[in-house]
Amino acid sequence: MNWEDLRIFLEVSRAERLSVAARRLRIDASTVSRRLHQLETSLSAQLFERTTNGHKLTEDGQRLVVRATKMEQDATLAYEQIALHNTSEQGTVRIGATEAFGNHFIAPNLAELHRQHPKIEIELLQFARDVKISRNEADIAIAVEQPKGTSMIVTKLTDYQLQIYGARAHQARYAKVSLPTLANLPWVSYVDNLLFTEQLSYLNEVSENIAPLFRSTSIISQYSAIKSGLGVGILPCFLAEQDRDLVKLLPDEVTITRSLWLTTHPELKRLTRVATVWEYLKQLTQTQQQLLIPAQSLL
Secondary structure: OOHHHHHHHHHHHHHOOHHHHHHHHOOOHHHHHHHHHHHHHHHOOOOEEEEOOEEEEOHHHHHHHHHHHHHHHHHHHHHHHHOOHHHOOOEEEEEEEOHHHHHHHHHHHHHHHHHHOOOEEEEEEEOOOOOOHHHOOOOEEEEOOOOOOOOOEEEEEEEEEEEEEEEHHHHHHHOOOOHHHHHHOOEEEOOHHHOOOHHHOOHHHOOOOOOOOEEOOOHHHHHHHHHHOOOEEEEEHHHHOOOOOEEEEOOOOOOEEEEEEEEEOHHHHOOHHHHHHHHHHHHHHHHOHHHHOHHHHOO
């Protein structure tokens, strides 16, 4: 069995699309397709269901991905140990996070990490779902829901707050808003039946009568719509507090709190570069508590 075929197989299982996997592997999509067929032929098994929504693992594919991921992890660790990278702060660390936390909290704070550890390279992947550490999608995952029943290392990173925001240009509209009248405003929110976790379901904590006029699976799209004046919505404070074009509504009456969780594989945590980034993220959230939990900072 050719390891290169397995490497391609693993990347397609993570990306679920040939074009995305090919881009990550820096080879042609036709090569990815050919190597997958080659692997399936050698195993006499179909590893993927080819659908209009991408490549989905079959039962045989799911069995192979577990074994191949373990092989990849063992090979990576062996290489690190032999090359002595596990005792030096150098190499690449891949972080998986939600788009809001990745774009508006992690990315703006990487310059200091680079200054302290110039030989550590960061790859930031943004997911609208749980990051699968077990499939090597990332070295460190930041989840909005605490992983259950896992062999991974999991620790609470931080709490963060969300509040109602609207466009500052329309601030006069909100002057007389109260809790009973909130549902009368135009609202922006998530597509409820496409939420990957109930931790992103906020509206019922505000009012059961809210019917959004705009919904999106992307919090960044919601943020843009709110900023444009389309409606009001619930945004993480670490995102909205940095934008002077937004204003809070009923900050004393409505504050929602959620948590973020750090996850990694025990073997990866042994690598110095991963442990360094892990600790940096924990220290960063501690120093940025005023941005993450602004209401608490006023107490």
